Amino acid sequence: MTTVLETRNLVKRFGAFAATNDVSLKVEKGARQALIGPNGAGKTTLINLLTGVLEPTSGSVILEGQDITRLPSHQRVRRGIVRTFQINQLFNELTPLQSLALTVSNQLGISGRLWQALGRDERVAQRCDELLKQFHLDDVQDQKVALLAYGKRRQLEIATALACNPRMLLLDEPVAGVPEGERQEIFDIVNALPAEVTVLLIEHDMDLVFNFARTVSVLVNGALFAEGDVKSIASDPRVKSVYLGEGTPHG
Numbered sequence: 001m002t003t004v005l006e007t008r009n010l011v012k013r014f015g016a017f018a019a020t021n022d023v024s025l026k027v028e029k030g031a032r033q034a035l036i037g038p039n040g041a042g043k044t045t046l047i048n049l050l051t052g053v054l055e056p057t058s059g060s061v062i063l064e065g066q067d068i069t070r071l072p073s074h075q076r077v078r079r080g081i082v083r084t085f086q087i088n089q090l091f092n093e094l095t096p097l098q099s100l101a102l103t104v105s106n107q108l109g110i111s112g113r114l115w116q117a118l119g120r121d122e123r124v125a126q127r128c129d130e131l132l133k134q135f136h137l138d139d140v141q142d143q144k145v146a147l148l149a150y151g152k153r154r155q156l157e158i159a160t161a162l163a164c165n166p167r168m169l170l171l172d173e174p175v176a177g178v179p180e181g182e183r184q185e186i187f188d189i190v191n192a193l194p195a196e197v198t199v200l201l202i203e204h205d206m207d208l209v210f211n212f213a214r215t216v217s218v219l220v221n222g223a224l225f226a227e228g229d230v231k232s233i234a235s236d237p238r239v240k241s242v243y244l245g246e247g248t249p250h251g
């Protein structure tokens, strides 16, 4: 097994409080791994440490054998660690096609030109077309993002992350805030992500976790509390008592 992403004894303190407490986590190549935990367990803090939004107090982050602990976010993206955001970060005035054309052209190193010109670049057009179809956005590709249904916006966020050609994709609560009726479409899209992309999913929705993940890591009070395959975590009485027993929390 090849480890794509690893943390070693990662600690993040805010004053005396350890939001991340000695976390040593491994994500293997091609993984479908979920990171769960009650509200305030430290999931967002850990993701911020993985992506370079926060600097750890101690410990390290290793991507494909290289220490990236001190690398800024944009350099991590270039190395293939890409996240989707919990908070909507799309440009409301652009369309899905324009949004993806910007990201794809940036990836191809031709971002200096106007998107209209980029849209005519054959490589950009082709990749956008693929992504729009894969993420069920082709029917709304020319509508302004501001006018899209919430679920469609979340789909565009995942499509945008995938347009960055991630080797390690961090999916940050992809169905948070999505109405019940629009969730299945996102589940399907997430389940159909390319096998070569390693995925770490941070999620409250247990239906999605148990449908998608093969392995689950449980964080409690900033520390890794349990890890295992979906079955063993779902039936672990300790996990049930700290987390699953609460039902499906939202935060």
Ligand SMILES: Nc1ncnc2c1ncn2[C@@H]1O[C@H](COP(=O)(O)OP(=O)(O)OP(=O)(O)O)[C@@H](O)[C@H]1O
Binding pocket: 014, 019, 037, 038, 039, 040, 041, 042, 043, 044, 045, 046, 251
């Ligand atoms: N900048 C900060 N300063 C002080 N405390 C912080 C800061 N960021 C997070 N914390 C604290 O660290 C703990 C973990 O927060 P974090 O947001 O990482 O949890 P979470 O598991 O993502 O929670 P949720 O599921 O509610 O999103 C919380 O107790 C939070 O109050």
